[in-house]
Every structure is written in structure tokens, then in C-alpha cells.
Amino acid sequence: xxxxxVVCGREFTCKRKTAKYCSASCRGLAHRATPFHGTVELPxxxxxxxxEEVLQVVNNAHACASDLSRASSYTPAPLCLSLAKVATAFExxxxxxxx
Numbered sequence: 001x002x003x004x005x006v007v008c009g010r011e012f013t014c015k016r017k018t019a020k021y022c023s024a025s026c027r028g029l030a031h032r033a034t035p036f037h038g039t040v041e042l043p044x045x046x047x048x049x050x051x052e053e054v055l056q057v058v059n060n061a062h063a064c065a066s067d068l069s070r071a072s073s074y075t076p077a078p079l080c081l082s083l084a085k086v087a088t089a090f091e092x093x094x095x096x097x098x099x
Contacts, residue, residue: 065090
């Protein structure tokens with residue numbers, strides 16, 4: 001289901017039919033009654049990234065997955081399991097794309 005954020009106006013895919021906000025930050029702004037003073041710039045459908053930019057994004061993604069894996073061993077058990085699952089899913093997604 002697609003909805004429009006009541007704070008920033010961006011369209012987003014919501015998991016619940018009662019969702020009002022596209023992100024936690026917009027939900028926080030609404031909770032604090034802070035108006036949104038910005039613009040949401042969507043990338044052009046024809047936008048492309050250079051090979052160097054793609055490589056940088058992939059390297060950052062690998063670093064994040066590694067940090068999640070490392071953090072999972074230093075945290076309490078329930079959070080540890082969640083972080084490990086996220087790290088594994090992240091690595092699987094990257095591997096599935098051949099990265």
C-alpha cells in the first residue's frame with residue numbers, strides 16, 4: 001500500500017494501512033510538532049552512477065555488514081540474534097547481486 005507522509009509529503013510503501021509517516025525522523029518531527037523545513041529530492045529515473053561511486057557504495061555496504069556482525073557478538077542475546085540476522089541478510093543480498 002502506498003501512502004503520503006503527513007510531514008514531508010513523500011510517498012512511501014507502508015506496512016500498515018494506518019501509517020502516517022515515511023520514517024522515524026518524520027514521526028519524531030510530528031511528535032515534537034516540529035515543522036519540516038526541507039525538500040525531498042528524488043533521483044532521476046535516468047540517473048546513473050560512475051563505476052567508482054558504485055564501488056564506494058558496495059564497499060560501504062560490506063563495511064556496515066561487517067560492523068553488524070561484530071556488534072552482534074558484543075551485545076545482549078536478543079539484540080545479538082537480530083544483528084546477526086540482519087548482517088547475514090545484508091551479506092546474502094550483496095552476494096546475490098554478485099558484489
